[in-house]
Amino acid sequence: MTPTERIGDRRAELYVRETLPAPAARQRARLRDRLRAFEAEGRVDGFDVFDCPKRIRCENPADVDARDRYLAFTRWARERGLSLAPPFQTRECYAMDTGEKSEWLVFPAISLAVYDDGDLVAVYPHADGETYRSVADGLSALAGADDDDSAEDTEPAPITTAD
Known part of the structure; x- marks a missing residue:
């Protein structure tokens, strides 16, 4: 199945830290615009x-809710032999x-989850061994081709529903 083929309703969920510096906040706006374009094009x-x-x-x-989302993401990664670390990680932190x-679970500044017919089919960022897949890679996979807006030089990981 190619990245643009799907069997059901495809939805994307973009998660962004509550507080971000200005450059990252602008990135959030760009990502939202790309998802809006994907929706208009029927890609999601x-x-x-x-x-x-x-x-x-x-x-x-x-x-x-954040804990349950993390548990679902880690279950998805584990079933595929992937890793969510280091963007998602636990570390010892001081509690004010x-x-x-x-021990605290630290979330990445930006993450993307893709659902097909209600099933979680992709989480970005993640790693497959030494290969890192960013949120930009996830958007490229949703676009169905390499995307000039992506800062990554890696091939995007396809989004499929096959296990």
Whole structure:
């Protein structure tokens, strides 16, 4: 199946950290515009842009939705022999409210998830061994061809529904 073929409703979800410096905020606007163009072209049936926390506690997270999303992403990666690290990672961080160090899950500044007929079929960024696939690669895969807007020199990973 080619990157543009699909069996059902294709949706994209763009997750962006709640607080970003100006250059990254401009990047978010560009990504939103590209997804809007993909929707107009019929490459996706719809998309959403969500705020994402910078980090959440591993133990008793306040943002359960972010934790559940991370668990779904890691399950997707594990089933395919891929890795979400280092963009998604756990590290010991200082907690301002308790004054103690604890394990936190840190999210990338920008991530992209693609769903086909309700099933998670792609997460960006991710790594396949030494090959890194960025959000730009994910957008190139949605476009169905190499994209001049992509800063990556790698071939985009195809988005397919086959396991």
